[in-house]
Amino acid sequence: MxxxxxxxxxxxxxxxxxxxxxxxxxxxxxxxxxxxxxxxxxxxxxxxxxxxxxxxxxxxxxxxxxxELLRSGSVGAPVWRGNRAFFTRRTPDQEHAVLYTADPGGAERALFDPMAIDPTGLTTLDAWQPDKEGRLLAYQVSVGGDEESSLYLMDVATGERIEGPIDRCRYSPVAWLPGGEAFYYVRRLPSTEVPEGEEQFHRRVYLHRVGTSTEDDVLIFGEGMEKTNYYGVAVSRDGRRLQISASRGTAPRNDLWVADLSASTPDSPELTVVQEGVDAQTALHFGRDGLLYVFTDRDAPRGRICVTDPSEPLAEQWRDLIPQDPEAVLTDYAILDDLDRPVMLVGWTRHAISEITVHDLATGERVGEVPTPGLGTIGGITERPEGGHEAWFGYTDNTTPPTIQRYDARTGETTLWAASPGVVxxxxxxxxxxxxxxxxxxxxxxxxxxxxxxxxxxxxxxxxxxxxxxxxxxxxxxxxxxxxxxxxxxxxxxxxxxxxxxxxxxxxxxxxxxxxxxxxxxxxxxxxxxxxxxxxxxxxxxxxxxxxxxxxxxxxxxxxxxxxxxxxxxxxxxxxxxxxxxxxxxxxxxxxxxxxxxxxxxxxxxxxxxxxxxxxxxxxxxxxxxxxxxxxxxxxxxxxxxxxxxxxxxxxxxxxxxxxxxxxxxxxxxxxxxxxxxxxxxxxxxxxxx
Structure with missing residues (x-):
């Protein structure tokens, strides 16, 4: 031509x-x-x-x-809070996935449908996090692809928006305190308070109390630190432990602090260093059994899981529970404890193909594996926060639209929990x-x-x-x-x-x-x-x-x-x-x-x-x-x-x-x-x- x-x-x-x-x-x-x-x-x-x-x-x-192939739709893994499940699903004719909640009887209700808010299709749901009781929902929305998320709060029972927008919340985690009265989150400083050209940086961790103005939010962390830092924040299920992580940009390393909120107040937590200035990535999980589980690549580039007492979180006290594997990369884990012999499910990838193994929670001994639908990719493994014998994980491969699988540790069986709704x-x-x-x-x-x-x-x-x-x-x-x-x-x-x-x-x-x-x-x-x-x-x-x-x-x-x-x-x-x-x-x-x-x-x-x-x-x-x-x-x-x-x-x-x-x-x-x-x-x- x-x-x-x-x-x-x-x-x-x-x-x-x-x-x-x-x-x-x-x-x-x-x-x-x-x-x-x-x-x-x-x-x-x-x-x-x-x-x-x-x-x-x-x-x-x-x-x-x-x-036609995209008419398969999609489905997301459930997040359990209180007596509710929260999950996303996109049906064959929908432009965006919709966020749903389901009650114990299985009755579903849409909480957020981007197309109902904006029929142009330009509005996207960027992130969401229910409180620990499943009564309130924090969710983040942006328009036109700019990813400049604004944060809102919703009453789950009524679907009513009760707060927001809170701007400058791009990539913000939300960590609820028990009772749904307050949460920690990350917000950038106003553009008037930073040098020109640095408006996308200068994040801080704040505590927000529901029903109050953001002008009253308490600055918790980040003052005087690296301008490109990203922050993670999480609160244990019982509300006692706060952890804050910081990484310079997308660096493959983080600093990490914890605070005992029973010994200090939520708006003035006394943070203790777990890891600082170390060339490794580490995350903590405070178990229901009172132990602290450590997911880290410190001295283990393929990943390992350690355990220690929460009062002794430094690396010198860590004990290997799941050691580094010489071939597979550790990606995820979940704890199932409503069993005579509590277990840990451990997700791995071997040359990018996913698998899940089952280990004795006390010793780390491998006692089995989770059946999976094929040689593909497994999404995050989730459990009920209050414990149980069930876990859920996403699965897909080159010919399988996303599905959610349910594993029952009592029977050792994996069954389909939800499939993408379209038939293609x-x-x-x-x-x-x-x-x-x-x-x-x-x-x-x-x-x-x-x-x-x-x-x-x-x-x-x-x-x-x-x-x-x-x-x-x-x-x-x-x-x-x-x-x-x-x-x-x-x-x-x-x-x-x-x-x-x-x-x-x-x-x-x-x-x-x-x-x-x-x-x-x-x-x-x-x-x-x-x-x-x-x-x-x-x-x-x-x-x-x-x-x-x-x-x-x-x-x-x-x-x-x-x-x-x-x-x-x-x-x-x-x-x-x-x-x-x-x-x-x-x-x-x-x-x-x-x-x-x-x-x-x-x-x-x-x-x-x-x-x-x-x-x-x-x-x-x-x-x-x-x-x-x-x-x-x-x-x-x-x-x-x-x-x-x-x-x-x-x-x-x-x-x-x-x-x-x-x-x-x-x-x-x-x-x-x-x-x-x-x-x-x-x-x-x-x-x-x-």
Missing amino acids: TRQPYPPASRDDIVENLHGTPVSDPYRWLEDPDDPATEGWLAAQEKLFAAEMSALPGREAFRSRIA EVPAVHTEQVAYRSADGTEVHMLVISKPGAEGPRPTILYGYGGFGLSMSPGYSASILAWVEAGGAYAIAQLRGGGEEGEEWHRAGMLANKQNVFDDLHAAAEHLIATGITTPDRLGISGGSNGGLLVGAALTQRPDLYAAVVCSAPLLDMVRYELFGLGATWNVEYGSAEKPDEFAWLHAYSPYHNVREGVSYPATLFTVFQSDTRVHPLHAWKTCAALQHAQAGDRPILLRNETEVGHGARAVSRTVELAADQLTFLAHHTGLAV
Whole structure:
């Protein structure tokens, strides 16, 4: 087809000397979304995208099939408080999941339906937490994808909103005191009290008493601490123990304090250090048996569970209950104690495949395992706060929409508690876990999903993330199923930087080791080619957020290896990323350009700075979201302009810039349209006939 000319984009002569290195930034003007020049350029890019996509076949087929597969709906694991269960469910025709409560007789009632509040679909339910008795509900809502949550309180019995909005509550935990009269929460300082440009930071822990003004909230913690700190807060079931954790941004370590609220007051807790200045992550659970359980990767990068007396919480007093496993990563646990022999259920992942084992609570001895529906992913294991013999957990795999399973420790049986409500015809697929060697010889695992019996090279999407300790585990995906059903293969690489093999695996792909992640992806591509699954002209790569950085680096480092790229909500200017969105909270993962040695490795792989004129780049589609307050779309805007200027080949460089959505939750219909565009683009440029 005839290619449309790219919209003109002026190249400014901006060159800064950073630590002795000249750094060019010709498209810095695109950092300002309100500049008329930026607005005009975005409007022209929208026209170009529409013209290019309208000429591609197969979009309607993808759109209708993805929409059909998403009619499975979804269901969330129950949270038990008092005599009520709280859970979410999305039926086939709903844009968002609805929060429900159920009484002991099973009668259900909707508590919060985002579409009933806002028929446009722009309102999302970000988080919710019932009080310990199940009478009040704290819930957080944002609009238009900005994730700027406002907190409200609801009377569960009547559904009436009784307080709110309380603003500046983005990513806030809520820890109720018994009786529902007060809770601890996290709130940012007002913008008038912080330096310009730091409005997203400066969090504090407060105590709020229900029925009083937030002006009277008591500052509990955070004064004088690191501006990028995130705080966690929890109160034990009996209300006696308070724990507060602090981590600098997304650092894989935290400081931890506890207070005995029976020996001090809730508004002036006497906090005692459990862990401070230690390079490890630790969380506490005050058991119903009076013991303190410790979940930590301290001296155990794959995780362990320890036990101690609550009056002696320091590490020197911890006793291993569930030691570190040499192969599996510990992910979760629950205690079931209404039994002759109380047990602990322990969740693990083994190369990202989930399992649950059963252990004697007193000794840690393994006494069995929990039957699971298959080789897939298990969500959080939940129990009743007052104890019992039952536990619930989510389960999904590549062909199974989310379900909630119930385990009965008395019988040792697992049964279906709730299934996603929609009935869909899911295509048969074959999933294989393969291992390959990266550039330095490290063994990396990858899931390859194809039609049963598929042979020979075929159009393939390679997906990865490789950051922040997040694991790429099997799960139901309408996009993957639609692609495989159409005849393609879909590969998910479990790259370093993720959590598939524990914290050491994460750290092998962060900071100065970030190039390992890109090498792992290149090696995955080469393995897919060497084993005959695909060829370079049939191979596309896809990633979002940190995964957008991944594929951005891949296309600039190895443009010969990939035919097509979908780069979504990416970080791409790694020299200036800390200046925008939540970037300053990620320098513990990537490094800071303010430090000479860290600047050197950031600049070496920064995709924006590694675009070279005269190179034939893969067909590339940037998909970004105008209301994204995590990763500013300027990263994609600047790199799109640079690639359009530099492209020596005939493959297109396109930008899909979507308004009124952000980095996270979105309406189902918006998800369908985005996925259809992405798959249509990849199909055309890898030769998949739809």
